[in-house]
Amino acid sequence: MSETTLDARRMLCPMPVIRTQEKVEQLQVGDTLTVICTDPGAMHDIPAWCRVNGHEVIDIDQQDEEISIRLRVCEE
Amino acid sequence: MSEPHKAVALISGGLDSLLAAKVIQQQGIHVEGINFFTGFCVEGHTHAIRKKDRAKPKRNNALWVAEQLGIKLHIVDIIEEYKDVVINPKHGYGANLNPCLDCKIFMVQKAKEWIEQKGFDFIITGEVIGQRPMSQRKDTMPVISHESGAEALLLRPLCAKNLEPTLPELEGWVDRERLYDFEGRTRKPQMALAAEFGFEDYAQPAGGCCFLTDKQYSVKLSDLWQARGERRYELDDIMLLKVGRHLRPRPNFKMIIGREDGENKFLHGYRKQYTHMVTTSHNGPLVLIDGEAGAEDLELAARITARFSQGRDAGQVDVEIHPREGDVHSVQVQPMRGAEIPADWYL
Numbered sequence: 001m002s003e004t005t006l007d008a009r010r011m012l013c014p015m016p017v018i019r020t021q022e023k024v025e026q027l028q029v030g031d032t033l034t035v036i037c038t039d040p041g042a043m044h045d046i047p048a049w050c051r052v053n054g055h056e057v058i059d060i061d062q063q064d065e066e067i068s069i070r071l072r073v074c075e076e
Numbered sequence: 077m078s079e080p081h082k083a084v085a086l087i088s089g090g091l092d093s094l095l096a097a098k099v100i101q102q103q104g105i106h107v108e109g110i111n112f113f114t115g116f117c118v119e120g121h122t123h124a125i126r127k128k129d130r131a132k133p134k135r136n137n138a139l140w141v142a143e144q145l146g147i148k149l150h151i152v153d154i155i156e157e158y159k160d161v162v163i164n165p166k167h168g169y170g171a172n173l174n175p176c177l178d179c180k181i182f183m184v185q186k187a188k189e190w191i192e193q194k195g196f197d198f199i200i201t202g203e204v205i206g207q208r209p210m211s212q213r214k215d216t217m218p219v220i221s222h223e224s225g226a227e228a229l230l231l232r233p234l235c236a237k238n239l240e241p242t243l244p245e246l247e248g249w250v251d252r253e254r255l256y257d258f259e260g261r262t263r264k265p266q267m268a269l270a271a272e273f274g275f276e277d278y279a280q281p282a283g284g285c286c287f288l289t290d291k292q293y294s295v296k297l298s299d300l301w302q303a304r305g306e307r308r309y310e311l312d313d314i315m316l317l318k319v320g321r322h323l324r325p326r327p328n329f330k331m332i333i334g335r336e337d338g339e340n341k342f343l344h345g346y347r348k349q350y351t352h353m354v355t356t357s358h359n360g361p362l363v364l365i366d367g368e369a370g371a372e373d374l375e376l377a378a379r380i381t382a383r384f385s386q387g388r389d390a391g392q393v394d395v396e397i398h399p400r401e402g403d404v405h406s407v408q409v410q411p412m413r414g415a416e417i418p419a420d421w422y423l
Contacts, residue, residue: 010345012315014113014136018153041136048139052149076148 002031009066013041017049020071024055027073032058034070043067081249082106082196083231084187087149088285089137091278092202092234095269097145099233100200103250107200109149110190111138112183114158115314116287137279144275154186155311162288163307167219172294174286176211177219184224191229198244203232205239206260214238234258234266287318296322296423303330303367312346316364319343322423323380329367330423331377333384350400353381357394360385375407382411 006023008016016037023033035046046069047057058070085097087109101107142149161182165175180203187199205214217239221230228243236245237257245252258265270278287293296317301307303324319342321333334340340362343352350364351374363381365374374397382393392408 014111014117014151015153017136017139018113018151021151045136045139048136048143049149049151052139052142052147054148 002027004031004033006033006035008035008037008039008042010038012039013045016042017045020046020049021053024053024071024073029073029075031073032070033073034068037067037069038065040067042069046071080104080106081198081244082108082191082194083198083200083244084191084194084196085109085147085200086183086187086202087111087138087141088202089141089279090202090285091263091266091270091275092204092207094141094144094202094275094278095266095273096200096202096233097141097147098273098275099255099269100231100250101145101147103254105244105250107145107147108196109138109142109145109147110187111149111151112154112158112186113151114179114286115155115311116158116162118285118287141278144278150190152186152190154182157186158182159309162309170210170289172289172291173297174210174288174294176208176289177216179286180211180220181223184220184226184230188224188226188229197249198229198231198242199226200231200233202234204258204260204266205235231255287314292423293317299324299330299423303327312349316343316346316366320361320364321384323417323421324423325376325380325421326369326373329365329369329373329377331380332364332366333381334361334363347398348400351398353378353395353397355382355385355387355393356396356406357392358382358385358387358390360387360393375409378407378409379412380417382409383414383417385411387411 006019008019016035016039020035027033043060050057050071054076055074056072058072061068083100083105085093085107087093097107139149161175161178165178167177170176184199191199203212205212221227231242231244234256235258236255238259241252244250300313316332320339321335322330324330334343343362343364346364350366353363361384365377369377378395381395385393387393388411393411394406394408396404396406398404
């Protein structure tokens, strides 16, 4: 099980979602990915993308302008 | 039991694609969605930038549609490839710089490539004959099918009964009798079907999902091409056209002036790529200078910057200039009066 981080800061939606999708395609089931972003829209869109594609959001953390969304890759 | 046939639906986030996908889902077809990001999509960006919009609930409509349908959604970045569609549209532009017909052909072509890679059987769109003046007409429907290479693999469930039967219909994968014959600009049949399916709160069908259909945006893009002497753009260029007040006081440079805190913050992210200026004696905008500006140009820009600061009525305003290369320096200027700024400087 690997832990990966994706820097999506300064990207505006839907780019953080697209980059998340591309990264998840390279990962294995059970791996975790932390996406760091600054667009508040990502707080809604990345969990929505996880829901429709069957991945699990583990937690969302916001510190000032930065948002970290940690997700687990699940069987699609 | 055999595997169901599989279709990919082009999901814009609007009502028509939602309904088209639902109609086909109801016939036992496995549907997944595909959404293309061109860089010109209205979705998201301006909401993320402007502070006043941040309080409003935000959602990506394509993802919302996918959730309503319970389908997977694949969002595809086509920014680079899409440039050729915008710059050289074979079928020309609509009222503004919107290459709607070429755009639809391109997206269906990309969807065709996608279904070939993923082993899907056909493509669905929410097109309706007569709904859009450029791309959704009876005579353009076969053009899209043919030039995209999709041919009979492209099914438009909302107006299929007004078109020649497609492969999924001929093969009996879907029942043509349970498809629709919507036509024209009226939205009533779609709204009635949405009510029948129990869909509420869908994105209002205003036809404004692309900045290229916007007159002001197209004016700014034309100006960008004219100033550069060539028709090209990068993603940052087209993002910046969505932000701030744009003024071109001289052919060799343009100013991008933040209108509020959210925009100033966004423009701040570009400060290393552009010469920029801020007022220091009064609160004011962050201003990017796009182009090559000499000393006199910068002084003019400083006066305009002062005009859009809280020091607009002051005798003198201090403006700090941060050249892209070179040392930061300050100038003291008299703010330009509103009447001194010719209307044609505003893009």
